[in-house]
Amino acid sequence: MKPSIDAQPEKSALPGRTVMITGAAGGIGRATVRLFADKGWIVIGVDRAVFGEGFPSDGLFIQSDISIGENLETIFGQAHKFIDHLDVLINNAGLQIAKPVLQTSVEEWDAVMASNLRSVFLSAKLAHRLFTAAGGGAIVNVSSVHAVATSSGIAAYAASKGGLLALTRVLAIEFAPDNIRVNAILPGAVDTPMLRAGLGRGHVTGSDIMERLDNLARKTVNGRVGRPDEIAHAIYFLADNEQSSFMTGQALIVDGGATCRLSTE
Numbered sequence: 001m002k003p004s005i006d007a008q009p010e011k012s013a014l015p016g017r018t019v020m021i022t023g024a025a026g027g028i029g030r031a032t033v034r035l036f037a038d039k040g041w042i043v044i045g046v047d048r049a050v051f052g053e054g055f056p057s058d059g060l061f062i063q064s065d066i067s068i069g070e071n072l073e074t075i076f077g078q079a080h081k082f083i084d085h086l087d088v089l090i091n092n093a094g095l096q097i098a099k100p101v102l103q104t105s106v107e108e109w110d111a112v113m114a115s116n117l118r119s120v121f122l123s124a125k126l127a128h129r130l131f132t133a134a135g136g137g138a139i140v141n142v143s144s145v146h147a148v149a150t151s152s153g154i155a156a157y158a159a160s161k162g163g164l165l166a167l168t169r170v171l172a173i174e175f176a177p178d179n180i181r182v183n184a185i186l187p188g189a190v191d192t193p194m195l196r197a198g199l200g201r202g203h204v205t206g207s208d209i210m211e212r213l214d215n216l217a218r219k220t221v222n223g224r225v226g227r228p229d230e231i232a233h234a235i236y237f238l239a240d241n242e243q244s245s246f247m248t249g250q251a252l253i254v255d256g257g258a259t260c261r262l263s264t265e
Helices: 027-038 069-082 106-133 155-178 193-197 209-217 228-239
Strands: 018-022 042-047 060-063 088-091 137-142 180-187 251-254
Touching: 018 027, 018 106, 027 042, 027 228, 042 069, 060 069, 069 106, 088 106, 088 228, 106 137, 106 155, 106 180, 137 155, 137 228, 155 180, 180 228, 228 251
Parallel strands: 018 042, 018 088, 042 060, 088 137, 137 180, 180 251
Antiparallel strands: none
């Protein structure tokens, strides 16, 4: 998909803190866009889906598929025309294919890696000059609890999110001299369209979506699934240099306690 944008204000009219959020039209992405906008940030949103109404009027939304490398070059070119620096990059876009290893094709595997891992590698490289123009900044990579504890039927997704943790650590080391912090957040079960779409892979029982959601909620220590706005607040914590200035290369798990309980207990 060729990136598309709407007419926006001139660059000179845009002082203040800036953030780019990929996967902006999804559940966690929308909540994150809203939170940063409410706190006065200038938001650049990217998604292959249409955002629809409600995107910040002083921001920039680019409809594009970040799994295509050439698109990312265009996206960051458009961003640079819109703003002269970047304070935060949130790599939130993701693709999940719920299939056992033996049923996953090479094309499906590569599609997940291109969306979830290669796009972050390329985005970090392309964002670097915008960060240095700001004197530093922060990258927040949205990984998953599947990077540290997973299940059957989700191999490509889990592998991509595990690779994202390793990439986060390397970026943290290499970008530190430029005052750029890089951290990852690992959400657990959060009520998003992606979660609901994946409830049919057999890890929870139930005759319909709501029953499966209820059964999934019982697996967490908190006894419920998360809300997108709860993840958005955790992302904001990692992005905000006043709150997490001494954190880099870290993985923050936000999962209602799901991964703290032994499966044998």
